[in-house]
Amino acid sequence: MNRTSDFLDEIIARHMHRDGAADEATAARVLKSLDGPLPRQRHSLFDHWPSLLLTRDFAPAWPRLAALCGVTLIGCMVGFMTPNLSVRKSSAMVIAEVDGSSLVFDSDPITGVRP
Amino acid sequence: MDEASDEALMLRIARGDERAFRALAPRYATRAVALARRICGNPADAEEVVQEAFLRVWVNAPRWRPEALFRTWFYRIVFNLALNRTRRAPFAPLEAAGDPPDPAPPADQVMERAEQDRLIASAIAELPARQRSAIALTYGDELSNAEAAAILGTSASAFETLLVRARRALRVKLRMDDGD
Numbered sequence: 001m002n003r004t005s006d007f008l009d010e011i012i013a014r015h016m017h018r019d020g021a022a023d024e025a026t027a028a029r030v031l032k033s034l035d036g037p038l039p040r041q042r043h044s045l046f047d048h049w050p051s052l053l054l055t056r057d058f059a060p061a062w063p064r065l066a067a068l069c070g071v072t073l074i075g076c077m078v079g080f081m082t083p084n085l086s087v088r089k090s091s092a093m094v095i096a097e098v099d100g101s102s103l104v105f106d107s108d109p110i111t112g113v114r115p
Numbered sequence: 116m117d118e119a120s121d122e123a124l125m126l127r128i129a130r131g132d133e134r135a136f137r138a139l140a141p142r143y144a145t146r147a148v149a150l151a152r153r154i155c156g157n158p159a160d161a162e163e164v165v166q167e168a169f170l171r172v173w174v175n176a177p178r179w180r181p182e183a184l185f186r187t188w189f190y191r192i193v194f195n196l197a198l199n200r201t202r203r204a205p206f207a208p209l210e211a212a213g214d215p216p217d218p219a220p221p222a223d224q225v226m227e228r229a230e231q232d233r234l235i236a237s238a239i240a241e242l243p244a245r246q247r248s249a250i251a252l253t254y255g256d257e258l259s260n261a262e263a264a265a266i267l268g269t270s271a272s273a274f275e276t277l278l279v280r281a282r283r284a285l286r287v288k289l290r291m292d293d294g295d
Binding site: 005013026 | 149
């Protein structure tokens with residue numbers, strides 16, 4: 001068979017469109033099946049919770065809330081992520097490693113000069 | 116009949132408007148059935164695919180964003196569902212022999228056309244699913260390459276390559292000797 005590309009296009013197109021009536025009947029059955037009750041829609045939680053709060057007069061004051069959240073977050077990050085720094089350890093370090101008496105009674109702790 | 120655009124109807128559907136859904140569905144039902152049938156190969160699977168696609172449109176409408184045409188989004192749902200179905204069960208054209216002959220044209224023409232239909236149906240059935248989809252979107256739905264590529268989730272140039280390969284494969288299967 002030695003045919004042109006146009007002929008190929010023609011028979012493909014004809015084949016693609018040959019079942020139009022059957023497709024319409026199938027489509028009618030599909031639409032009829034959708035006449036019944038539809039399932040629940042899937043809502044994203046984050047799409048709707050601000051509006052729910054607005055309807056109940058619990059609308060957050062966004063700038064203040066954002067500031068509070070930001071400061072809280074920074075505080076937590078500094079508190080949890082700062083290495084080797086805790087109240088107990090720093091006070092223990094003071095008691096164990098610093099001799100305050102020499103600072104108090106030494107007349108000149110830097111030069112060592114005594115009267 | 117609601118004359119609003121597809122996208123306007125989708126915004127209403129996203130708010131749970133069933134009337135908008137029932138106005139939008141008939142616009143695409145026949146074309147979606149045709150697309151699904153061309154990919155799946157039989158009307159029974161196509162019917163289930165399109166029903167599932169419409170239900171997905173309804174259920175997921177609140178998540179739809181009007182960044183792309185509704186048609187592209189919907190066809191992509193149909194395409195993916197049909198492709199999944201062909202992966203589960205191989206493509207099986209039930210009506211490869213074509214429609215009953217039209218009494219108007221002469222009998223020899225009718226027989227020749229029926230034979231052509233049978234050959235092309237068989238050749239298309241043997242194509243890989245994506246090449247078959249490319250043929251269906253181009254010749255069946257007459258979409259632009261860009262839109263068809265968006266539905267298949269690929270670039271326009273990759274889609275053109277897919278289409279060229281599909282046509283070349285069809286020419287080989289039909290023993291056509293010329294080039295593009």
